[in-house]
Amino acid sequence: MASRGRGARVPFNKAAFRQQSEKENSSDGVPSVILKQARQSGQLNLSGRGLATVPDKVWRINIDVPEEARNVSLDNAEDRWWDQVDLTKLILASNTLTAIPDDISNFPALTVLDIHDNNLESLPAAFKALENLQKLDVSRNKLKVLPSSIGYLKTLVSLHVEHNQLTQLCEEIKCLQKIEDLDVSNNQLTVLPTALGYLVNLVKLNVSNNKIKSLPSEIGDMSGLKYFDATHNELTLLPQEFGNLRKLELLYLRHNKLAYLPVLENCVSLKELHVGNNNIMGITSEHLQHLTSINVLDLRDNKISKLPDEITLLESLQRLDLTNNDLSSLPYCLGTIVSLKSLVLEGNPMKSIRRDIIMRGTVELKKYLLSRIEEPVSNANNMATGGNTGIIGANQSVSSHEMCQMKTLDYSQKQASEIPADILEAAQKAEVTVVNLHKNIFTDLPSNLRSLSDTVTELRLNWNKISTLSSEISAFKRLVCLDLGNNMLTDLPKEISSLQNLREIIISRNRFTVIPSVVFELKKLEILFAGDNKIEVIDVDGLKRLPVLVTLDLQNNSISQVPPELGNCPLKSLQLAGNLFRNPRPAILAKGTPTLLEHLRSRIVT
Missing domain, CATH: 3.80.10.10 (Ribonuclease Inhibitor)
Structure with a gap:
């Protein structure tokens, strides 16, 4: 390789220069180069930087003249700082922030704000300025209340407040008319506000791992709801209006205190119902006749002693979990549900079915149940006796x-x-x-x-x-x-x-x-x-x-x-x-x- 002469010019290393500049400007944890990129892209990610506070220069990113403007080149497109765009996405997650200042109002164009996993105890009233915000994640903080200013976020589609210390939800939540995803799980809620009934576009609601003892009847007005999770609460029953949720597809009610399976009269779209780990004593035909679209029925860890023959109404049933109940027998007609692929029975005092049959799995268990069905002789004699439907032999018809x-x-x-x-x-x-x-x-x-x-x-x-x-x-x-x-x-x-x-x-x-x-x-x-x-x-x-x-x-x-x-x-x-x-x-x-x-x-x- 030819060596460079004494007067040879060393090529400019742009990447090395940027790294050096970042080191020189990162004393506050926010390098200037990141702010420069944010002005160009409209997105700023400051997650996981150990920030106890957010530097003022971040809040004024779209206001102050940047440092790089001092040596600006009109011929370099990257130096055209005046062509900056408004910040639309701000991520401050996984830091040690204890507060968000009112300066957040400097970002009215924000559509995404992620400040999860910090030490926030409150949110500022200035949140009302975020009139374009669509996604807000303040999960895993120390919030005890949601400010009333949350009601000004008219464009909000997703709100995550899980893993905080909320004891109630403010009434202003009813103003979030466009919200589709609301997660308030893992808090200290004991009740839900009636205002939830106004959220007719809400698709997913997660209130699991709280201390909720009852649900407001207004929940039946949430006509767009498809997913509802209230696992690990203290519910003893559901309001009758809950049965009005016609679009509901997934319902999780495990680990509550339900004594009866809810009657879901108009939940015609329901595909999965999880009510394991409750105190359910029995199931009636009234419960089952409204669950004809169900694919998964989880009844494990209850006190059910008998299944009615109407279980066959669940013609789409694919999985039935009856683990740890008080069943001593099963209706033989259960074997006629063609779609049933998984039938789980461990932990029941079965007397009419030998344990070895149960251990052989669902297919063999269904065969056993079918073999125990007594067919009336009159039915056999009345089967079709001609054409392509049957063959006659010894006065008995076979298809x-x-x-x-x-x-x-x-x-x-x-x-x-x-x-x-x-x-x-x-x-x-x-x-x-x-x-x-x-x-x-x-x-x-x-x-x-x-x-x-x-x-x-x-x-x-x-x-x-x-x-x-x-x-x-x-x-x-x-x-x-x-x-x-x-x-x-x-x-x-x-x-x-x-x-x-x-x-x-x-x-x-x-x-x-x-x-x-x-x-x-x-x-x-x-x-x-x-x-x-x-x-x-x-x-x-x-x-x-x-x-x-x-x-x-x-x-x-x-x-x-x-x-x-x-x-x-x-x-x-x-x-x-x-x-x-x-x-x-x-x-x-x-x-x-x-x-x-x-x-x-x-x-x-x-």
């Missing part, structure tokens, strides 16, 4: 359209001992994957069912009169779930071992005295239900041959001793109640599977 759409042959509760050939033919064409034959009078696997063996993954033969299962079951190589519950079986054919895709087998309510040894050959088995039999011994060595078994139900058998080695099985759900053994004690069983397994391991003699 061919449903078979094609759902890939399911439901021939349950027909009192049938065989399946008509035309129905099987239609099922074969539809390539059904699920066959439901429960509550009939089959004495064995229907001989002609083998025609579906190439596609069926779930076969339900429960509630029949089967005493011996045919070896033909081996043809159903794709089976994942096999339900043989409520029959008269004493053993299973050795051919079951060929069903190596089987993940779940149900042999509950039969006449088994042992778990059939063939079961221990199903290496992918995850779930084994064998409750309500006459099983006397737990074959731990056999169970250890099932590497992925996580759910084992042996309730209501004749087991007189529980081998401690069972504690080494990697089970997530173990049900042993209702047997003859005295140890483990009922108190241990009631504490759940982890405690039970730990107890058993502690008894292993080494």
